[in-house]
Amino acid sequence: MTVLPIREMGDPVLREPARPVTAEELAGAEVQRLIDDMIETMRAADGAGLAAPQVGVSLRIAVIEVREGNPRYPYKPPIPLTVIVNPDLTAQGDATFATNEGCLSMPNVRGDLERFENVGVLYLDREGRPHSETRRGLTAGTFQHEVDHLDGILFVDRMADMSSLSTWAEFERHGKDDFVARIEALVERVGS
Ligand code: ZN
Secondary structure (H helix, E strand, O other): OOOOOOOOOOOOHHHHOEEEHHHHHHHHHHHHHHHHHHHHHHHHHOEEEEEEEHOOOEOOOOEEEEEEOOOOOOOOOOOOEEEEEEEEEEEEEOOOOEEEEEEOOOOEEEEEEEEEEEEEEEOOOOOEEEEEEEHHHHHHHHHHHHHHOOOOOOHHOOOOOOHHEEEOOOHHHHHOOOHHHHHHHHHHHHHH
């Protein structure tokens, strides 16, 4: 497995809608190796997720995982490793929550935005088996962030107010305590 270079904002691949993966491609060695490398790359960067365009491949594949004690996102509830291929995500209801995100493709930038509280997601796993799941709260936010990447959307595009843009250090200093309190209330309310 290889840790791949992560593409950063300004790279056009991050702005292109990615194309679906065919069943034949998914079963092939090239895409299976790509998935392994994406997992390795996400873990090496302490990411909560990584989408294929972030490593320069315009295919509808993302990997998501939050391990206990992730240093980038210590407040996130754990998510077991999930590989999503050709995901189809739909909001369940209108409820949203205020969150704060960062992105491996936008180094040292964070900002506030709204995400749907509950989403339904249909996807194939790496073996091509279909899944239909409901994801809630912060985990729903992570799924929305990764699926956005497959549509060429970055989290800043979803920000209603740019005045909350901050570096990670300033977020730690000024924003984190309030945010963590809000997130704990969210997890209490909707689960994860
Ligand atoms: Zn991202």
